[in-house]
Amino acid sequence: MTPSLRRFIDWVAAYTLSPPGAVLRMAMSVPAALEPPTPQAGWMLAGPGSNRQPRITPERARVLAVLRPGEAMAGARIAEAAQVSPGVLRGMAEAGLLRPALLPLASRFARPDPDHPGSALGPEQAVAAATLSRRVAAREFSVTLLTGVTGSGKTEVYLDAVAECLRPRDGKPGRQALVLLPEIALSAQWLDRFRARFGVAPALWHSEVGGKTRRETWRAVAEGQAPVVVGARSALFLPFPDLGLVVVDEEHEAAFKQEEGVVYHARDMAVVRARLAGAACVLVSATPSLESLTNARTGRYHALHLPRRHGGATLPEVGMIDLREHPPERGRFLSPPLIAAVGAALERGEQAMLFLNRRGYAPLTLCRHCGHRMRCPNCTAWLVEHRAQRRLQCHHCGHAESPPAECPECGSANSLTAIGPGVERVLEEVTDLWPESRRIVMASDTMPGPAAAAAAAQAIQDRAVDLIIGTQIVAKGWHFPHLTLVGVVDADLGLAGGDLRAAERTVQLLHQVAGRAGRAEAPGQVLLQSYSPEHPVMQALVSGDLDAFMAAEANIRRPGHWPPFGRLAALIVSSEDEREADRAARDLGLAAPGGEGVQVLGPAPAPLALLRGRHRRRLLLKTRRDIAVQPLLRAWLARVKVPNSVRVQVDVDPVAFL
Numbered sequence: 001m002t003p004s005l006r007r008f009i010d011w012v013a014a015y016t017l018s019p020p021g022a023v024l025r026m027a028m029s030v031p032a033a034l035e036p037p038t039p040q041a042g043w044m045l046a047g048p049g050s051n052r053q054p055r056i057t058p059e060r061a062r063v064l065a066v067l068r069p070g071e072a073m074a075g076a077r078i079a080e081a082a083q084v085s086p087g088v089l090r091g092m093a094e095a096g097l098l099r100p101a102l103l104p105l106a107s108r109f110a111r112p113d114p115d116h117p118g119s120a121l122g123p124e125q126a127v128a129a130a131t132l133s134r135r136v137a138a139r140e141f142s143v144t145l146l147t148g149v150t151g152s153g154k155t156e157v158y159l160d161a162v163a164e165c166l167r168p169r170d171g172k173p174g175r176q177a178l179v180l181l182p183e184i185a186l187s188a189q190w191l192d193r194f195r196a197r198f199g200v201a202p203a204l205w206h207s208e209v210g211g212k213t214r215r216e217t218w219r220a221v222a223e224g225q226a227p228v229v230v231g232a233r234s235a236l237f238l239p240f241p242d243l244g245l246v247v248v249d250e251e252h253e254a255a256f257k258q259e260e261g262v263v264y265h266a267r268d269m270a271v272v273r274a275r276l277a278g279a280a281c282v283l284v285s286a287t288p289s290l291e292s293l294t295n296a297r298t299g300r301y302h303a304l305h306l307p308r309r310h311g312g313a314t315l316p317e318v319g320m321i322d323l324r325e326h327p328p329e330r331g332r333f334l335s336p337p338l339i340a341a342v343g344a345a346l347e348r349g350e351q352a353m354l355f356l357n358r359r360g361y362a363p364l365t366l367c368r369h370c371g372h373r374m375r376c377p378n379c380t381a382w383l384v385e386h387r388a389q390r391r392l393q394c395h396h397c398g399h400a401e402s403p404p405a406e407c408p409e410c411g412s413a414n415s416l417t418a419i420g421p422g423v424e425r426v427l428e429e430v431t432d433l434w435p436e437s438r439r440i441v442m443a444s445d446t447m448p449g450p451a452a453a454a455a456a457a458q459a460i461q462d463r464a465v466d467l468i469i470g471t472q473i474v475a476k477g478w479h480f481p482h483l484t485l486v487g488v489v490d491a492d493l494g495l496a497g498g499d500l501r502a503a504e505r506t507v508q509l510l511h512q513v514a515g516r517a518g519r520a521e522a523p524g525q526v527l528l529q530s531y532s533p534e535h536p537v538m539q540a541l542v543s544g545d546l547d548a549f550m551a552a553e554a555n556i557r558r559p560g561h562w563p564p565f566g567r568l569a570a571l572i573v574s575s576e577d578e579r580e581a582d583r584a585a586r587d588l589g590l591a592a593p594g595g596e597g598v599q600v601l602g603p604a605p606a607p608l609a610l611l612r613g614r615h616r617r618r619l620l621l622k623t624r625r626d627i628a629v630q631p632l633l634r635a636w637l638a639r640v641k642v643p644n645s646v647r648v649q650v651d652v653d654p655v656a657f658l
């Protein structure tokens with residue numbers, strides 16, 4: 001392990017108050033990779049020696065052009081690069097043009113060619129790319145926040161920085177690059193673009209990469225043979241010997257926060273990893289977090305901005321539909337103006353998308369007679385109806401049951417009613433309204449796995465779909481050129497509950513969803529259904545002035561020392577025994593740290609007071625920004641003895657407050 005990775009492990013352990021062993025285990029997640037790899041068979045050029053004169057067909061010529069003398073390559077890779085079938089390779093071996101050879105590990109991870117011709121950058125892109133490349137070429141630590149409206153071509157810009165990172169410079173070899181994506185399973189389009197830019201695929205790292213590939217990837221990274229890795233947050237712990245660039249795409253995404261085990265924020269740790277490796281770090285987003293914006297504003301990070309959509313596409317126009325004025329029909333969820341707009345888009349032969357961040361058919365099942373609500377036995381949560389599967393499901397613990405024929409409380413038959421919409425229910429409404437349309441639902445349960453997501457994206461791109469109904473999955477960086485209308489079924493949804501970042505997150509999510517519309521020639525339109533169109537979040541979305549919104553948000557948080565102007569750490573106390581949870585939480589409350597600039601809120605029952613059968617209580621430590629929370633937390637936890645049956649989870653810089 002390099003000194004920089006060892007220091008990173010210690011740093012993460014100290015920052016998150018985790019045992020160093022737990023962090024070390026993340027960095028050593030594939031012990032089998034330390035064994036010598038099993039060789040794999042491939043092909044290489046047979047070279048001169050045979051005096052036969054085999055026929056060189058165009059297919060064979062392409063194969064010969066792909067292979068370099070003395071270099072072995074896997075058959076599948078040759079076939080892909082030369083666009084031939086594997087049979088062609090066997091034929092060439094028989095003809096004496098190729099011979100079998102064992103592959104070195106390195107050749108299984110093709111080297112992206114930094115000088116592979118990419119797209120010609122627009123003028124603003126070119127300036128941003130040159131600036132980033134200069135920082136990468138400096139081979140020292142820097143952080144740059146790259147912002148720009150959705151579709152402005154940020155990806156193309158940072159891929160240029162990746163190319164620079166791979167290039168040898170001043171007699172030194174190229175360095176490795178790491179790109180973190182929030183949801184790698186949804187990244188088929190991103191991978192296509194990488195291939196278009198570099199001619200080959202990058203190494204992938206996420207929880208679904210298993211077995212031999214996982215072993216080989218880990219080892220190839222350690223040996224410096226995987227030049228580019230694209231991965232989920234765990235890729236930060238790969239043993240790069242010479243990391244030159246770390247990119248965090250969609251840096252505002254809450255998915256970068258790991259909530260179990262070692263609780264850490266991959267965006268923040270990416271900055272640390274880059275600092276310890278002497279690498280450039282690039283944070284990318286159309287809707288940056290207030291944390292990163294503040295760091296850019298105070299000069300701690302560099303800032304780069306792309307002001308326009310690439311290729312002259314305009315930003316979509318965002319309008320509000322006041323649901324008080326235009327209520328949907330009873331038991332329906334689409335208002336007349338939204339129905340008219342969708343109908344018109346379909347009429348024009350364009351695609352429309354309806355966004356609702358809720359899986360299933362209905363979030364609540366209620367008895368019309370006695371008011372009983374169907375709840376999860378293990379969690380403080382309602383059961384969500386999934387009508388297609390005839391199940392009531394808990395989205396927190398996975399508990400599932402069949403919908404009962406009668407109310408379990410009062411015994412009335414046929415009294416249970418679905419309340420509120422999920423995407424399945426919107427699909428039902430849409431099917432009624434436009435039975436001829438071709439529809440697709442994009443949600444984590446209807447599109448399990450990367451292949452399903454890629455197929456859905458392809459179908460949409462190929463115009464095999466007219467109407468897309470989706471959860472937050474549809475907000476993720478997709479490029480759908482024929483999509484011109486986006487309707488948000490319930491724009492108020494994310495504001496309920498109201499944690500610290502509810503408004504910020506709602507603006508980010510809805511702005512990203514809106515950004516899917518009008519990405520090609522035809523202009524896009526976005527309609528937000530809301531009961532409170534005057535809310536600052538809705539106004540920000542309509543005006544498109546996110547800077548003003550974030551400035552106002554900063555002004556709300558600054559006086560109370562809320563992040564990023566102060567620090568937070570949460571303690572989550574949980575036990576199967578409710579009294580024990582209460583007692584431990586109370587003891588922690590009594591031993592809480594205090595003093596100037598230090599405040600402890602709670603203990604209080606967590607919003608999810610019961611989760612997977614455990615009773616949960618929360619305490620929140622809030623300090624001024626110039627006070628480090630770790631020493632306070634360490635001393636605090638050392639003062640209180642909690643029984644073994646009680647778990648105290650520490651969450652430094654919490655993102656979720658459930």
Ligand code: ADP
Binds near residue numbers: 121122155479
């Ligand atoms: P962002 O990441 O800022 O949302 P993208 O990088 O996804 O934007 O770019 C939006 C679209 O424009 C994509 O389809 C991309 O392929 C295309 N694009 C961006 N830059 C260029 C370029 N220089 N030449 C050709 N196409 C480009």
Ligand code: ZN
Binds near residue numbers: 370407409412
């Ligand atoms: Zn009842």
Ligand code: ZN
Binds near residue numbers: 376379395396397612
């Ligand atoms: Zn549950």
